[in-house]
Amino acid sequence: MAVGYSLVFSVLNFSNFAHGAVIMLGAYVGLALATKFSLGLGLVIAGSVAGAGIIAVLNERLAYSSLRRRKAPSLYLMISAMGCAVFLENMVYATIGSRFYAFPEFFGRQIIDLWGSSVSLLDMGAFLFALAAILGLHLFISRTRTGIAIRAGVSDMTMCSLMGVDLDRLIAIVFLLAGAFAGVAGVFLGIKYLVYPTMGWVTNKAYIAAVIGGLGSLPGALAGGLILGVVETFVSTYVSSVLRDVFSFTLLIAFLVLRPNGLLGRDGEEKV
Amino acid sequence: MSALRVENLNVHYGTIHAVQGVSFSLEEREIVSIVGSNGAGKSTVMWTLAGVVERSGGSVDIFGESLPTKPHEIVARGLALVPERRRLFSALTVSENLIMGAYRRKADASVEEDMERCFQLFPILKKRLNQRSGTLSGGEQQMLAISRALMSKPRILLLDEPSLGLAPLLVETLMETILRIRSEGMTVLLVEQNATQALEISDRGFILEAGRFQKSGPGKELAGDPEIRKAYLGG
Numbered sequence: 247m248a249v250g251y252s253l254v255f256s257v258l259n260f261s262n263f264a265h266g267a268v269i270m271l272g273a274y275v276g277l278a279l280a281t282k283f284s285l286g287l288g289l290v291i292a293g294s295v296a297g298a299g300i301i302a303v304l305n306e307r308l309a310y311s312s313l314r315r316r317k318a319p320s321l322y323l324m325i326s327a328m329g330c331a332v333f334l335e336n337m338v339y340a341t342i343g344s345r346f347y348a349f350p351e352f353f354g355r356q357i358i359d360l361w362g363s364s365v366s367l368l369d370m371g372a373f374l375f376a377l378a379a380i381l382g383l384h385l386f387i388s389r390t391r392t393g394i395a396i397r398a399g400v401s402d403m404t405m406c407s408l409m410g411v412d413l414d415r416l417i418a419i420v421f422l423l424a425g426a427f428a429g430v431a432g433v434f435l436g437i438k439y440l441v442y443p444t445m446g447w448v449t450n451k452a453y454i455a456a457v458i459g460g461l462g463s464l465p466g467a468l469a470g471g472l473i474l475g476v477v478e479t480f481v482s483t484y485v486s487s488v489l490r491d492v493f494s495f496t497l498l499i500a501f502l503v504l505r506p507n508g509l510l511g512r513d514g515e516e517k518v
Numbered sequence: 519m520s521a522l523r524v525e526n527l528n529v530h531y532g533t534i535h536a537v538q539g540v541s542f543s544l545e546e547r548e549i550v551s552i553v554g555s556n557g558a559g560k561s562t563v564m565w566t567l568a569g570v571v572e573r574s575g576g577s578v579d580i581f582g583e584s585l586p587t588k589p590h591e592i593v594a595r596g597l598a599l600v601p602e603r604r605r606l607f608s609a610l611t612v613s614e615n616l617i618m619g620a621y622r623r624k625a626d627a628s629v630e631e632d633m634e635r636c637f638q639l640f641p642i643l644k645k646r647l648n649q650r651s652g653t654l655s656g657g658e659q660q661m662l663a664i665s666r667a668l669m670s671k672p673r674i675l676l677l678d679e680p681s682l683g684l685a686p687l688l689v690e691t692l693m694e695t696i697l698r699i700r701s702e703g704m705t706v707l708l709v710e711q712n713a714t715q716a717l718e719i720s721d722r723g724f725i726l727e728a729g730r731f732q733k734s735g736p737g738k739e740l741a742g743d744p745e746i747r748k749a750y751l752g753g
Binding site: 391394395397398400401402404405406407408409410411412413 | 568569570588589590593594598599601605606607608609610614617618619621622625666670
């Protein structure tokens with residue numbers, strides 16, 4: 247989840263609050279494929295990746311691209327993103343309804359013993375899948391021509407277009423990638439918890455993770471997610487699970503005030 | 519047919535009329551420079567030709583066809599800009615910067631060939647291939663910026679203040695390089711603060727003041743004009 251956030255932030259420099267809604271829609275797509283067509287996990291994820299990817303690209307085309315062309319400040323984009331999130335959620339309320347849906351059981355309830363700690367098969371699967379996806383993204387970004395163009399765009403959008411890069415297309419690719427990650431996240435979230443219209447708000451956590459790690463940094467997103475997870479678990483266990491979110495948001499504010507670049511974020515001076 | 523024909527070019531930034539009816543043309547294999555004081559609109563002309571800044575009036579033809587409006591389409595027509603302050607992708611390595619320069623081309627043997635040609639012009643770049651471009655010295659960065667532009671196989675090269683921040687000796691080498699690039703068939707439009715040196719190597723020059731051309735003529739003649747020397751060339 248944090249990966250999708252970071253990807254869009256690093257290229258367009260704004261926090262895409264609609265990312266959560268895309269995850270939610272991805273989960274619904276996966277759910278439909280799993281229950282209506284009773285497909286296997288692989289196909290469900292593939293379908294959800296494709297669906298969420300397309301939704302993310304449409305989201306950019308309809309809600310952001312005209313703002314982007316007018317060089318609107320990123321605050322406007324953020325407001326538009328929030329609007330999208332609210333709109334998409336309510337659209338689901340109005341059409342599918344507020345019911346909670348469960349995925350069929352893909353991973354039994356087995357628990358694996360891993361060096362003394364017990365991990366459910368589902369968590370293990372999610373972890374491995376996320377790892378593989380991030381590795382794939384890393385290879386894509388560092389090796390392919392399009393990947394280099396994405397990094398060039400992060401560095402200097404205008405110069406990127408002067409190299410002959412069609413910015414509209416490049417940005418569509420970025421949203422497609424972010425959407426694909428949202429699709430994966432949606433399916434795993436849906437399996438672990440349930441599928442419902444506001445499930446995307448978990449991405450607030452992804453946003454916090456991305457801020458801690460450094461918005462716009464992919465390794466940072468990973469590290470931030472890890473740190474946030476550990477902190478939340480410790481707080482729930484030793485302090486109180488009710489206070490968990492208070493701690494998370496305090497952490498967010500502390501980082502925004504004291505170290506807005508995050509742990510592994512790019513320093514502003516690099517642009518000079 | 520001119521390589522580039524600019525007819526009554528106008529550019530507005532909000533209410534500011536930055537470029538006011540500028541017309542000129544570049545013939546093939548010519549070096550033309552635009553000289554003028556700070557804020558005269560030199561860079562604006564360059565950014566407008568590259569498609570980053572929108573023109574509010576006038577027409578531009580490239581090799582007899584009208585110039586497209588989007589930057590990536592303009593590059594495809596054979597016009598490349600090396601902007602002021604180089605604007606390299608500082609987080610990317612030297613070789614990645616060059617690959618970006620060749621972005622619109624198919625990655626084939628001809629790209630490798632052109633990279634070799636850049637290394638012939640600037641041998642030092644070959645040693646720096648895997649270094650981040652932000653860590654290069656100013657001179658090396660300028661070499662990379664020019665190479666990056668050459669990688670798109672342009673027919674017209676726009677250079678905006680290439681000598682900015684370079685030591686005098688390097689400026690001289692740079693001017694020689696520009697002459698060498700031209701001798702290989704390039705058409706060059708040069709904007710320079712080092713006006714004397716730029717005019718010396720130019721076939722023709724234009725003096726831009728407050729968004730309008732004040733004077734034009736053969737480069738050497740302008741460089742020798744006492745009035746211009748006094749106003750723009752520091753005596």
